Amino acid sequence: MLNQEQIFSIFGNKKLLLSAIIISFIVKLIGDFGLYYYFGPFTFDQNLFWKFITTAILATLILGYFIVILKPKVQAYDSTFLEKFINDQNTLLIFYLISLGLTIFLSNFRNLLEDYLISLDLISQIFGWFYLILGFITAWYFFQWINVLKNKDTNLFIQISKIAFLIIFLNIFVVRLLNYFFDFETFSSFVNYIEVFFFIITPFFSFKICQNYDWLKNINHKQRYRLLIVSSTIVVIGFFTITSDYYEDIKASINHIFPNLYIFLLFVVINLITYQLRLFWQTLRSKKVKISTENVSISELERFNRFVLDSNVTDLSELHCMFLESLVRVISVDFAWIELNLKGTTLKCEEYRNIEPQLVEYFNKHTFFRDFVEHSNTINTAATLEQIGFSRKYPGYRMSLIVIPIYDGKQRIGSIILGRNKDYAFSLDEIQIINAFATNYSIIIQNTRLMQEAIEKERYEFELNLAKVIQKKIIPESLPQIENYSFAGISIPAHELGGDYYDFVYLNNTKPTLLIADVSGKGTSAALYMSQLKGIIVSLASTVDNPRDLVIKLNKILFNNTEKQIFVTLSAISIDNNNGDFSFVRAGHSPLLVKNSEGINILKPKGIALGVVYGRLFEDNLEVIQFNLKPGDFCFAYTDGLDELKNISGEELGLDNISNSLNGLNPTTADEIIEFNLKKIEEFKNGEKIFDDLTMLTILYNHKKD
Amino acid sequence: MEKNNFEAIVKESENIVSIAISGFLDAHTAHILEGAIKEQIEKKNFNIEIDFKNLDYISSAGFGVFMEFIEEIRENAGDLVLINMNKKIRNLFELLGFDLLFKIQTLEE
Numbered sequence: 079m080l081n082q083e084q085i086f087s088i089f090g091n092k093k094l095l096l097s098a099i100i101i102s103f104i105v106k107l108i109g110d111f112g113l114y115y116y117f118g119p120f121t122f123d124q125n126l127f128w129k130f131i132t133t134a135i136l137a138t139l140i141l142g143y144f145i146v147i148l149k150p151k152v153q154a155y156d157s158t159f160l161e162k163f164i165n166d167q168n169t170l171l172i173f174y175l176i177s178l179g180l181t182i183f184l185s186n187f188r189n190l191l192e193d194y195l196i197s198l199d200l201i202s203q204i205f206g207w208f209y210l211i212l213g214f215i216t217a218w219y220f221f222q223w224i225n226v227l228k229n230k231d232t233n234l235f236i237q238i239s240k241i242a243f244l245i246i247f248l249n250i251f252v253v254r255l256l257n258y259f260f261d262f263e264t265f266s267s268f269v270n271y272i273e274v275f276f277f278i279i280t281p282f283f284s285f286k287i288c289q290n291y292d293w294l295k296n297i298n299h300k301q302r303y304r305l306l307i308v309s310s311t312i313v314v315i316g317f318f319t320i321t322s323d324y325y326e327d328i329k330a331s332i333n334h335i336f337p338n339l340y341i342f343l344l345f346v347v348i349n350l351i352t353y354q355l356r357l358f359w360q361t362l363r364s365k366k367v368k369i370s371t372e373n374v375s376i377s378e379l380e381r382f383n384r385f386v387l388d389s390n391v392t393d394l395s396e397l398h399c400m401f402l403e404s405l406v407r408v409i410s411v412d413f414a415w416i417e418l419n420l421k422g423t424t425l426k427c428e429e430y431r432n433i434e435p436q437l438v439e440y441f442n443k444h445t446f447f448r449d450f451v452e453h454s455n456t457i458n459t460a461a462t463l464e465q466i467g468f469s470r471k472y473p474g475y476r477m478s479l480i481v482i483p484i485y486d487g488k489q490r491i492g493s494i495i496l497g498r499n500k501d502y503a504f505s506l507d508e509i510q511i512i513n514a515f516a517t518n519y520s521i522i523i524q525n526t527r528l529m530q531e532a533i534e535k536e537r538y539e540f541e542l543n544l545a546k547v548i549q550k551k552i553i554p555e556s557l558p559q560i561e562n563y564s565f566a567g568i569s570i571p572a573h574e575l576g577g578d579y580y581d582f583v584y585l586n587n588t589k590p591t592l593l594i595a596d597v598s599g600k601g602t603s604a605a606l607y608m609s610q611l612k613g614i615i616v617s618l619a620s621t622v623d624n625p626r627d628l629v630i631k632l633n634k635i636l637f638n639n640t641e642k643q644i645f646v647t648l649s650a651i652s653i654d655n656n657n658g659d660f661s662f663v664r665a666g667h668s669p670l671l672v673k674n675s676e677g678i679n680i681l682k683p684k685g686i687a688l689g690v691v692y693g694r695l696f697e698d699n700l701e702v703i704q705f706n707l708k709p710g711d712f713c714f715a716y717t718d719g720l721d722e723l724k725n726i727s728g729e730e731l732g733l734d735n736i737s738n739s740l741n742g743l744n745p746t747t748a749d750e751i752i753e754f755n756l757k758k759i760e761e762f763k764n765g766e767k768i769f770d771d772l773t774m775l776t777i778l779y780n781h782k783k784d
Numbered sequence: 785m786e787k788n789n790f791e792a793i794v795k796e797s798e799n800i801v802s803i804a805i806s807g808f809l810d811a812h813t814a815h816i817l818e819g820a821i822k823e824q825i826e827k828k829n830f831n832i833e834i835d836f837k838n839l840d841y842i843s844s845a846g847f848g849v850f851m852e853f854i855e856e857i858r859e860n861a862g863d864l865v866l867i868n869m870n871k872k873i874r875n876l877f878e879l880l881g882f883d884l885l886f887k888i889q890t891l892e893e
Contacts, residue, residue, distance in 0.1 A: 598844030600811045642855065643848030647880060666880035686881030690851055699884055718844075770843075 092146055099139045103207075106132040110203070130251075133336045136207075144214055164301055166219050167308040173212050174315045180205055181324040184331065202331035206339075209332055213343040216350050224287060235283040239349070242276040246345055249273050250338045277345065281352040288357050302361055309358040316351040320344065378408045379518060386522055397526060398484070399427035401519050402494060408515075409508050412499045413438050416484075417451075418492035433499050437475070444468070451481050451493050457513055458483075461502040478503035482516045486523050542574050552612045557582050560590060562656060566748035567594075567775040568756070570719075576771035577604025578717050579611060585652060586623035594667065594775045595648040596717040598687075604771075607644060611636075625650035625663045626702050629688070633665065633696055636689035646688040649715050651777065658707040658779045663700060668718055671737055674711040678737040681705065707779035712751060714740060719772030723759060726766050731759075748778040792820040800831045806838030809846035817849050821864075825853065830862020837868035837891065847882065854885065863887060 109128060184205055224232040253269045319325060332340040382404040386397065398416045406414055406429055413435075415428040430438065441447050446467030450460060458481045460466045466479065478501060482494040496512070498504065557565035567580045577597035585591050595611060597604040614635050615628075622628045629650060636646060647667040651660055662670055666687025672679040683701035707713065716736070723731040739758055745751050752774055759772070790813035795802045801824050805817060824832055834850075850864060857864050867889040869877070874890050877883045 596844070598848050600845065641852075643845075643852040645844070645848065645851060645880075647844075666882075668879065682879070684881065686884060690882075691885060695884070699881060 092143075095139065095143050095146060099136065099143060102132065102135050102139060106136060107203075129336060133339075137210075140211065141214065144218060163223060164304055164308070166223070167305065167312070170216065170219060171308050171312055171315075173215060174312060174319075177209060177212050178315055178319060180208060181319065181328055185324050185327045202327075203334040205328075206331035206333070206335045209328055209343055210335065210339065213346045216346045220346075220350065220353070231283070231287045235280075235287050238276070238280055238283055242273075242280050242345065243342075245269065245273050245276055246341055250336065250341060273341070277348070280345070281348055284349040285352040285356045288353065288360050302364070305361045306358060309354040309361065312354045313351050313358065316347050316354070320347060378404055379515060383518070383522070386526070394486075394523065394526060394530075397523070398492070398494075401515075401522075402427050402429070405494070405496070405512070405515055409496065409504075409512060411496045414494070414496045416492060416494050418484075419490065433497075438497070441468075441475075441477070450479070451495060454481055454483060455490075456483070457481065457509065457516060459504060459509060461504075475499065476501045480504055480509065480512060482512060484516075484523065485520045486527055491523075546574060552609055553580060554582060557592075558590075560653075562780060563590075563653065564748040564778040564780055565592065565776070566752045566778075567592075567773070568752055569771065569773040570768065571771045572719070572768050573600065575602055575605035577608050578719065578771035578773040579608045580715075580773055580775045581612065581615065583615060583619040585619055585625065585628060587620055589623060589652050589654070591619070591625055591628070591650055591652040592715075592775060592777060593648060593650050594715045594717065594773060595646055596667065596719075596771070596773070598643070598645045598647075600770075603644075607640065607646070610639075611646060624702075625652045625661055626700060629663050629665050629685075629700060630697055633688045634692050637692040640689045645690045647717075648688055651713065651715065653777075654704070658709070658711070660705050660707065660713070660777075662703045662705060664703075665700070668716055668721065669733070671714040671740060672705055672707070672711070673714070673740055673743070674708060678741050679705075680733070680737065707777075709780055710744065710778075712745065712748065712776055712778040714751060715775045717771065717773040719768065719770035720755075720759070720774060722770060723763060723768065723772065724766070725762050726764060731762055735762075745778060746780065748776045751776045751778065790816055792817050794820055794824070796824075796829065800833055801829045802833045802835055804835040804837065806840070808841045808843075809839060809849075810841065810843035811845035814843075814845045814849050817846075818852065821849065821853050825856060828860075830857050830860040832857065832862065833865045833867055835868050836866060836870065836873060839870075839873060842873055842876065847876075847880065850882075850886065865889065 109132065113128065184202065221236065224236060249266075249269050253266050319328065328343075329340045332343060382401065385400070395418070398418070402414060402416055410431075411429065412432045413428075413430050428435070441463075450458065450466045460477075460479045463475065463477050466477075476499055478498045480496040482496070483490050484492040484494060494516075496504075553569050554567075557567060565582065569576060569578045569580060571578065577599060578595070579597070580592070580594045583591050583593065593615065595608075597607045597611065599607075611632075614632060618628055618631050618635075622631060629648065632648070640646075645666070648665045649662065649667040649670060651662050651670065653659075654661055662681055662683065664670065664681075664683050664685040666685060669680045669682040672681055681703050683703040685700050686696055705713075714736075721731055721733050721736060725731075736755075739754075740751070743751065743754060745754070755774055790807040790809055791805070793804045793806075795804070803817070803820055803824075807813070809817060821832065824830075850866070854864050865887045866877075868891045869888055870891050874883070874888065877886070877888060
């Protein structure tokens with residue numbers, strides 16, 4: 079047969095094809111009329127040649143047109159066969175009702191028409207064409223339905239009816255034609271017998287083909303009633319037409335087109351009747367299955383829910399597996415598994431019953447399959463492999479699939495896949511039960527998640543408190559008392575855990591040294607690095623005798639042990655002797671403010687932050703500044719949380735502000751300096767929250783010469 | 785940092801990729817710049833220029849982004865040049881000693 083492309087290449091497009099049909103039809107009618115007008119009514123064999131040519135051309139064109147308009151319609155069938163099938167049935171019914179109407183009209187008004195029109199033959203020919211088209215449509219739908227639901231019976235039916243059509247057309251167009259010219263009686267009657275034979279056997283096959291219609295189990299009430307009504311009506315109309323008196327009129331009107339062409343229509347209609355009869359019967363029977371499933375499923379659902387409540391399961395993956403087990407107890411499957419979107423989570427709950435796992439695995443790897451599983455927001459079903467996208471020529475396996483997405487709240491966390499190795503294997507009832515299970519299950523997941531979160535929150539709060547306690551231990555609660563010096567320090571974390579740090583250590587077990595540091599980043603990660611830092615400093619302190627060496631060693635360790643993007647700024651101030659001499663190194667940290675009688679000095683020796691570079695680059699750029707404090711002088715170190723502190727209008731506190739206010743201060747203890755600053759901070763931020771950890775450390779030299 | 789609107793606009797030309805950053809570069813937004821630079825490195829573009837002209841704020845996490853990539857970029861005979869840096873941010877770089885690690889071009893005013 080011609081395919082769409084070939085037809086298009088001949089006729090250009092659909093419109094052209096349609097106009098060709100109309101034109102040739104008009105030509106044919108005019109020709110018929112002309113012949114009639116000039117030669118009067120004459121017998122068929124007298125204008126045989128004309129009839130044959132015009133009918134052949136028209137039939138080809140019409141057939142082509144149907145292929146063009148129907149083929150895309152049929153190709154779209156696969157995904158929603160059930161609905162489309164019922165719609166096709168309706169269309170067919172409408173055609174048959176129209177034809178019945180026409181037939182009644184034709185028979186009852188015959189006399190009336192004969193009075194007014196020159197030739198009834200010509201008019202009834204138009205009706206004949208309609209019947210013929212009806213035959214085409216019927217055959218077409220028929221073949222397509224069968225084609226979609228390929229099985230052994232349908233294949234046999236297609237083969238047999240192909241032969242039957244061949245015989246019928248041979249008989250109509252060749253044998254009987256030849257019979258006009260030659261003596262062909264014997265051969266002709268032989269062909270007739272064969273034709274009759276096929277007329278008898280094909281209805282049996284068409285009766286048998288819907289026996290295997292698994293999809294009939296999937297229909298709902300409404301679809302069922304529609305099918306019952308439509309199929310029974312078609313049967314009645316079809317039967318009525320071929321047995322009533324009208325049949326003669328129909329036969330006559332088709333025969334005006336071409337003698338004996340009605341046999342084709344008769345053949346199609348008989349097969350349609352038997353097919354619809356079986357369909358009716360099959361639909362009627364289809365509802366008797368599985369009434370008990372609902373009861374079973376409800377008790378299973380209850381059992382599952384109670385089990386979840388009693389067992390207090392908080393591990394979701396365990397829950398998923400339990401759910402699958404419950405589900406397959408109610409809905410028997412050939413294979414089933416759960417997959418989660420979370421990478422690295424593999425769930426070992428799979429069921430393989432009547433199928434090789436490798437086979438399922440094979441399909442599962444395919445893009446069509448993956449798309450089908452992943453791109454559905456609600457329960458998704460496929461009745462055949464073709465519906466998933468696999469070509470029909472595929473290995474010949476059959477598969478029905480159900481994908482149930484698992485949601486946690488609004489987020490899709492995975493899918494459950496159920497399958498049977500049969501086409502149209504899941505009934506609508508079963509899908510509804512699965513749906514109920516899935517809805518119930520999503521509620522359970524949400525509850526479990528909430529419970530899990532509550533437990534985790536408690537645990538988190540507990541751990542946070544623990545961390546706070548540990549951190550308090552890291553930062554000294556009070557600094558040691560050394561004669562002639564007064565130390566004070568405070569660290570205020572912006573969040574629960576901070577990345578700031580200060581400490582007091584003895585270098586080489588003798589040299590008192592104060593340290594202040596700030597780990598880059600925020601929150602938990604900074605706090606973790608900070609506690610690591612503390613450990614390293616404590617163990618290094620006894621091995622070095624000056625702050626510069628401490629910082630160099632510290633840098634090397636941090637460089638090797640931290641991520642590239644993490645760095646630490648640190649200042650170390652060592653007390654060199656009891657005369658107020660200090661050594662100060664700064665590794666990228668905020669400057670040190672030194673207050674003496676002349677005012678505030680801002681000390682900012684060269685130095686790169688820790689953990690970023692090592693070797694010469696770091697060491698060559700690490701300066702040491704020595705400074706001296708007289709009694710009453712003090713130095714003040716801080717982290718950037720102080721100078722970058724912002725007030726409500728977004729202004730920063732700034733270094734100038736800090737040094738200006740310190741300038742007027744004449745403290746007697748280091749604590750005074752801290753308290754003064756805390757007050758300043760409170761004034762400045764005026765109730766606003768702080769966004770960065772803030773640490774201050776100060777040394778007051780108050781040597782009293784006695 | 786209530787306004788953490790940060791943007792990194794990448795402009796690729798033949799020899800150099802220019803990434804203009806604006807807004808607040810802090811712990812919440814550092815990943816945006818991180819992603820932008822990573823993408824260029826994956827494309828084997830190792831000559832990268834960061835335009836600081838419209839940057840309002842940079843936190844330690846922000847500095848970390850430059851630290852993360854500088855080594856790899858230099859190993860591949862490229863460089864990360866920081867241009868149009870205003871005085872205030874330049875001071876922060878100096879404070880951390882990072883001016884010794886990067887080629888920095890200060891904004892002329």
